[in-house]
Amino acid sequence: MKFLVRRIIFYVITAWAAITLNFVIPRLMPGNPVQSLINKFQGQLSTSATHSLYVLFGLDKKQSLWDQYWTYWGELLHGNLGISFAYFPTPVSEVIGQALPWTIALVGLSTIISVVLGTLLGTFIGWRRGTWMDGVLPVTTFFSSVPYFWLGLIFIAVFAVLLPVFPAGGGYDGALIPAFNTEFIGSVLQHAALPAITIVLSSVAGWILSQRNMMVTVTSEDYVTVAQAKGLKERTVMFDYAARNAILPQVSGFALSLGFVVSGTLVMELVFSYPGIGYSLFQAINAHDYPLMQGIFLVITISVLIANIIADMVYVFLDPRTRQEG
Amino acid sequence: MNTVSTQAPDSTRGSVRGTGAGRPVLEIKNLSVDYGYGEDRVHALRNVSLTLREGEVLGLAGESGCGKSTLVYGATRLLPPPGLISSGEVLYYPEDGGEPVDILRQPEDALRASRWQDTAIVFQGAMNSLNPVHRIGRQITDAIAAHRPETTKAERQDRARELLDMVGIDPGRISSFPHQLSGGMRQRVMIAMALALEPRVLIMDEPTTALDVVMQRQIIEQIVDLRQNLGFSVIFITHDVSLLIEIADRIAIMYAGDIVEQGPASRMYRQPRHPYTRGLLNSFPPLRGPRREMTGIPGSPPDLVNLPTGCPYHPRCPYAMPICSEKIPTLIEPTAGGSEPGRLVACWLEEDAEATVPPELAVRA
Numbered sequence: 001m002k003f004l005v006r007r008i009i010f011y012v013i014t015a016w017a018a019i020t021l022n023f024v025i026p027r028l029m030p031g032n033p034v035q036s037l038i039n040k041f042q043g044q045l046s047t048s049a050t051h052s053l054y055v056l057f058g059l060d061k062k063q064s065l066w067d068q069y070w071t072y073w074g075e076l077l078h079g080n081l082g083i084s085f086a087y088f089p090t091p092v093s094e095v096i097g098q099a100l101p102w103t104i105a106l107v108g109l110s111t112i113i114s115v116v117l118g119t120l121l122g123t124f125i126g127w128r129r130g131t132w133m134d135g136v137l138p139v140t141t142f143f144s145s146v147p148y149f150w151l152g153l154i155f156i157a158v159f160a161v162l163l164p165v166f167p168a169g170g171g172y173d174g175a176l177i178p179a180f181n182t183e184f185i186g187s188v189l190q191h192a193a194l195p196a197i198t199i200v201l202s203s204v205a206g207w208i209l210s211q212r213n214m215m216v217t218v219t220s221e222d223y224v225t226v227a228q229a230k231g232l233k234e235r236t237v238m239f240d241y242a243a244r245n246a247i248l249p250q251v252s253g254f255a256l257s258l259g260f261v262v263s264g265t266l267v268m269e270l271v272f273s274y275p276g277i278g279y280s281l282f283q284a285i286n287a288h289d290y291p292l293m294q295g296i297f298l299v300i301t302i303s304v305l306i307a308n309i310i311a312d313m314v315y316v317f318l319d320p321r322t323r324q325e326g
Numbered sequence: 327m328n329t330v331s332t333q334a335p336d337s338t339r340g341s342v343r344g345t346g347a348g349r350p351v352l353e354i355k356n357l358s359v360d361y362g363y364g365e366d367r368v369h370a371l372r373n374v375s376l377t378l379r380e381g382e383v384l385g386l387a388g389e390s391g392c393g394k395s396t397l398v399y400g401a402t403r404l405l406p407p408p409g410l411i412s413s414g415e416v417l418y419y420p421e422d423g424g425e426p427v428d429i430l431r432q433p434e435d436a437l438r439a440s441r442w443q444d445t446a447i448v449f450q451g452a453m454n455s456l457n458p459v460h461r462i463g464r465q466i467t468d469a470i471a472a473h474r475p476e477t478t479k480a481e482r483q484d485r486a487r488e489l490l491d492m493v494g495i496d497p498g499r500i501s502s503f504p505h506q507l508s509g510g511m512r513q514r515v516m517i518a519m520a521l522a523l524e525p526r527v528l529i530m531d532e533p534t535t536a537l538d539v540v541m542q543r544q545i546i547e548q549i550v551d552l553r554q555n556l557g558f559s560v561i562f563i564t565h566d567v568s569l570l571i572e573i574a575d576r577i578a579i580m581y582a583g584d585i586v587e588q589g590p591a592s593r594m595y596r597q598p599r600h601p602y603t604r605g606l607l608n609s610f611p612p613l614r615g616p617r618r619e620m621t622g623i624p625g626s627p628p629d630l631v632n633l634p635t636g637c638p639y640h641p642r643c644p645y646a647m648p649i650c651s652e653k654i655p656t657l658i659e660p661t662a663g664g665s666e667p668g669r670l671v672a673c674w675l676e677e678d679a680e681a682t683v684p685p686e687l688a689v690r691a
Contacts, residue, residue, distance in 0.1 A: 130407075220406060222454035229404055229449075230469040230519075231441030240468070241457050319459060320503040 003323060007312050011305055018301040023072050026290055027065065034059060036288050037085055056083075081298070082291035086283055092295035095280060100262075100299065102171050103269070103276030106192050107261045110199040115254050117200065118207020123243045125208065126215020137208065144205035152198050152271035159194060166194045169273035195272045199265070203257075210253060214246035221245070248319055255311025259304030348379035350419055351559050352401070352445070352527055353426070357414035359393075359400040368630045370396045371583045373414070375657070378527060383553065383560040385574030385591065387567050387606070389627050393583040394563045395450065398529045402445060403429060403437060418444060421526060443473050445527040446520035448513070450535060455516050456504035463500035466490075466519050473523055489518035493548060510541040514548070521552065528553075529561045546573060568610045571595045576668070579603045582628050582638035585657060589669035599660055599671045599687050601643045637674065645684060649674050664689030 034053045038045055045053075054060045063071070075081075081092035125133045143151065160168035172178065173187040218224060219242050227241040266278035273279070277296060284292035316322050359371040371393045378384050386394050399405045401416045417426040418440070429437065449455045457465055466489060467482040477485075487497035493514040504512060513533060520528055530549070534542040550573055553560055564570060570577050571591050578588035579602065587600035598604040605623035625642035628634060634641050640650035653674075660669060660676040663683035675681045 222449050222451045223457040225404055225406070226447075226449060226455050226516075226519075227457070229402065229441055229447045230472065231438045231443065232468060232472045233438070236468070236472070240460070244459055245457070320461075321458060321505050 003316065004313075007309070011309055015302065015305055018305070019073075019076065019298065020069075022294060022298050022301065023069060026294055027068075029290075032059060036290065037088075040085065040288070081295040084284075084289055084292045086287035086289040086292060092291050095292060096277065096295050096299055099275060099277045099280040102274060103262060103265065103278065106195060106274065106276065107199065107265045107268070108258075110196040111203070111254075111257055111261055113196070114200045114203045115207055115250070115257070118204040119211045119243075119247060119250055121204075122208040122211025123215055123238065123246070126212040126219065126246070127238050127242065129216060129219075137205075137212070140201075140205035140208055143201045144203065146202070148198070148202050149267050149271050151202055152195070152268060155194055155198050156271070167191050169271075171275040191274075195268055195274055199268060207250070207253075211243075211246060211250055214249055215242055218242050218246045248315070251311055251315050251318060255307050255314075258307035258310070259300075261307075262300050262303040348382060350377050350417075351380050352378040352561075353417040353419070354397070354401050355415045355417065357397070357400055357416065358412045359396050359405065360410050360412050362408050363410070366631065367410075369583060369633070370409070370630060371400060374580075374583070374585055376578055376585060376588070378559050378561055380526075381557055381559055382575040383562055383573055385570035385577040386561060386563045386580060387565060387570055387577060388580035389606075390565060391627055391630070392580045394565075394580055395531050396583075397580070398447070398531060398561060398563065401429065402441070402447065402529070404447075439473070442469055442520075442525060443523050444525055445529060446523070446525040447529045447531065448516050448520050448533045450532045453509060453512065453536060456512055458504050461501050461503055462490075462507070462515050466500075466515075466522055469519065469522050485522065486518075489522055490515070492521070492552070493518045494544075510537055510545065513537060513541075513545060517545070517549065517552075521556065521558075524556060524558070526558055527561070528558050529563075531563045532565070533562075535564075542569075549573070566610075567606055579606065582633060583630060584638070584672070585670075586639065586672045587670065588657075589666070593666065593669065597689065599663060599666075599669065599676070599689075600673050601645050601675075601687065602639050604687065605642075637672075645675060645687075647674060647678070647681060649678055663687055 034050065037053055038050060079093055081096070084090050084092050084095050087095050121136060125136060156168050159166050167173070167190060170191055171188065172184060172191055176184050176187055178184060224237065224241050227237040262277055265276065266282060268274065269276045269278035270282060277299070280292065281296045283289070284296060354374060354376045356373045356375055357371055358369065358373055361368040361370050374393070374397055376384075376397070386397065388394050396405070396409065399409065400411050405411065411430060414430065416429040418429055419426045427440075432440070456462065463483065463486050466486040470477060470482045470485060483500070486500055490497045490500060495511055495514050495518070499507070499511075507515065517533070533549070534545050537545065546569065549560070562570065562574060571594070574591045576588060577591050577594045578585050579594075579600065580586065581602050587594070587598070587603045594603065595607065598607050602623070605621070608618070608620055609622040611620055623642055628638050628641070634651065636649070636651040636653055637643070637655050640646040643650065655672045655674045655677050657670045657672040658677060659665065660671045662676045662681065666689055675683050675687060
């Protein structure tokens with residue numbers, strides 16, 4: 001328990017630092033949001049409009065940095081992340097709230113599929129080293145070495161244009177009204193298929209390779225030989241003794257990649273015009289939409305932290321040696 | 327010599343001591359093991375034959391890399407790749423006196439079923455023999471569950487506690503993880519685990535190597551006690567010949583992948599008949615008895631890839647003759663230097679009719 005408490009304190013401090021940095025960095029940048037908004041409208045704003053913008057952003061009060069910091073925390077705890085420029089006047093939290101589920105569902109699920117599939121394949125390949133299964137490795141490594149955007153484009157060209165089985169982009173059929181019915185969900189799944197397949201295909205090799213290598217290492221450990229000598233079933237030896245130990249580094253890798261679920265799929269969402277958080281970030285950058293960027297960075301930071309917390313807990317659960325009794 | 331083994335009267339140790347009369351349990355015949363494939367493979371074992379009899383402690387000694395461990399891994403089909411058994415057979419004689427089974431040709435599932443039940447092994451590395459992520463209780467009970475599926479979970483737990491108690495560990499430690507135990511305790515847990523199914527043969531591959539001397543002594547005494555109470559046969563592998571003389575009934579000495587001499591432990595100690603055994607014994611100081619000069623063996627163990635022709639020991643042997651570098655001697659009952667029951671030697675001094683056995687290798691009264 002002591003261990004968990006220590007970890008939680010660590011994460012609270014990390015979260016505080018991340019949120020504070022998120023506050024400080026934009027304020028160190030030259031200019032201010034009203035200036036960039038004026039730029040956006042290319043001087044077509046009247047003086048009174050400019051003034052009302054200053055009022056709207058709260059920049060007329062000439063607050064000290066310290067007061068701003070406290071206000072920032074207050075707004076943050078109320079879920080208020082400011083107003084987006086690019087989608088003016090939609091609040092940032094609403095923009096993120098719309099984009100986030102798409103990313104989490106698609107990329108999260110594909111990552112989990114990739115990890116599970118890769119770990120299982122790696123377990124078998126590592127266990128049956130020297131059989132035909134070794135041939136799987138070069139094939140998957142080939143797909144992962146192809147640049148992702150190119151793989152995505154090829155898949156669109158083949159499966160959406162040449163053989164129109166899947167749609168070329170978007171999150172769902174634009175003619176449908178989002179609702180919880182079979183038609184809409186079917187459309188979502190159909191739109192998710194190509195991006196999901198390309199994500200899995202390009203990332204699975206890494207999981208296979210690391211699990212295979214760990215399996216090979218662990219298989220030569222004495223306790224695996226002991227398990228064989230005990231006459232346990234081969235499946236028991238393979239999963240309970242070999243894979244059970246080989247999987248430990250996979251867990252840390254999985255945690256890291258979960259953090260990237262939110263941030264690292266910019267290319268995929270661009271290629272497939274998928275309405276996720278990466279696509280929003282891209283638009284925010286293009287439109288100099290600071291509040292949105294700030295909000296997205298905050299969400300990314302927090303999701304990385306949460307992923308790490310989960311991985312920590314899972315690791316403690318899986319490896320008794322990390323549990324510190326006291 | 328006034329330690330564990332001699333304190334026990336000979337009658338309690340069975341009638342096998344020195345006579346070689348007991349029923350065989352495990353018979354290794356002409357076992358050859360190679361590491362690797364093709365031209366540059368290493369012949370780790372060359373036609374090794376060895377018999378373990380009921381209730382005896384058979385000691386297997388030799389320098390590092392002579393094939394001691396390879397012999398037992400090969401005989402139990404646990405050789406890690408690229409180890410490959412190239413010929414031979416390993417016969418296991420069932421308890422009911424039925425037909426012997428060749429372990430090397432046993433189908434996979436039959437082999438799995440017989441493992442641990444017939445032959446259990448305590449491995450070299452006490453530190454790594456236990457799965458770090460499972461509690462020790464689970465590791466003892468999973469073997470019982472695999473072989474005796476009819477037992478209930480509670481029965482298996484009770485048995486595990488009983489086993490831990492037997493090797494001198496608090497049964498409450500059943501839910502400890504391996505990293506919470508000391509090296510000595512882990513080795514005891516391994517021994518408890520090995521005895522879980524009351525096997526007929528217990529193979530111990532340098533069970534005390536990683537432990538300090540006090541712990542070594544405790545564990546060895548424990549093994550001797552357990553063997554007296556449970557009556558299993560032991561193959562004890564070590565490079566510590568003086569230890570073997572204390573606990574073993576018979577000793578086999580290995581050199582470069584072959585057995586060069588075997589015989590009753592006390593006779594081997596007092597009267598080595600192979601020049602290598604003599605050299606090996608002279609490299610340990612005797613703890614008791616008259617002082618003798620320690621000589622050691624000149625040279626180093628041979629490279630198994632490039633074995634010398636003839637007897638592999640001849641480059642280091644003070645008694646080498648021309649024939650030694652030409653032909654490999656066979657393991658036979660020695661007669662030239664005087665005959666002895668239960669003794670086998672592979673040396674041209676005994677085989678070549680024209681050779682004269684030096685007095686230090688001949689039978690003395």
